[in-house]
Amino acid sequence: MKSFLRPFMAVVAMSACLSSAQAAQKDATFFVVGKSPRYTQDLDGKLTQAGYYLFAEIFLNPGGTVTTGQLKSPAGLADDFASTGGAASHIKRRDFDSLEALDKAYPDGDYVLDATTPSGEIKALSVHLGGARQFPEPIKISFFQDDKPVHQAAIQPGKDVIVRWTAFKNGAEDPRGILADISFAMVSDCNGAWIARTALPFDPIPALSYRDMSFRIPAERVKAGARYKVVLEHAKMVDTKSQDGIYALATFPTVTHTYIETTGGGDRTCKGNW
Secondary structure, three states: OOOOOOOOOOOOOOOOOOOOOHHOOOOEEEEEEEEEEEEOOOOOOOOEEEEEEEEEEEEEEEOOOEEEEEEOOOOOOEEEOOOOOOEEEOOOEEEEOOOOHHHHHHOEEEEEEEEEEEEEEEEEEEEEEEEOOOOOOOOEEEEEEEEOOOHHHHEEOOOOOOEEEOOOOOOOOOOOOOOOOOEEEEEEEOOOOOEEEEEOOOOOOOOOOOOEEEEEEHHOOOOOOOOEEEEEEEEEEEEEEEEEEEEEEEEEEEEEEEEEEOOOOOOOOOOOOO
């Protein structure tokens, strides 16, 4: 979440019936705000703490738009949402060197969304980001081909890659029945285009559960001489609700970013801030 996406998973528990307000909202699906520790994993599998960040996103239905959107924090800060031109609208991610610095700028408490869409307004939608710190443990990612472990820099092209990760130990169901804790995985190429990702919450295809520990990159998407970015997220939900036709989530996710490289000739030059 900025997670991009997504890699935020059959564990999504949704209400059996949508309210009339929900039925009226055709643009936005859900809103999420969170604080996250970020880790990087090098090509030899070493994990390094890489800071903390605050993010907020409004995820859209196909063809949906957000006309205006603003997030208000307990500190009185107001961050505007900007459209990505795709499946989400988000505030500019705020990065910090320490959790203390993040908490000072964006303290725990109620985060409030106001937004307008062509199908209706979302007024004062509040979720509580706080309580006991429940960040999942740092996530270690490993890779397999032909049922055998493979080094991250020696992935064979044209074969399935199974991405596996360490357990989401404090994952749990949602007592409100809206969304259990989830895992989310995303893989992108050097141009930033997704080549594989798991489902978002509330998609027709279920998102990955906190119980899940792997997913597959299809063989036909694994090209020779390529470099791919892999993002794995364990999202601990701390508040869930539904109002004004949109689901609202507050979360403490842990995220690991890493890379894989395939054998063979090719151009591994990656464009931009990748």
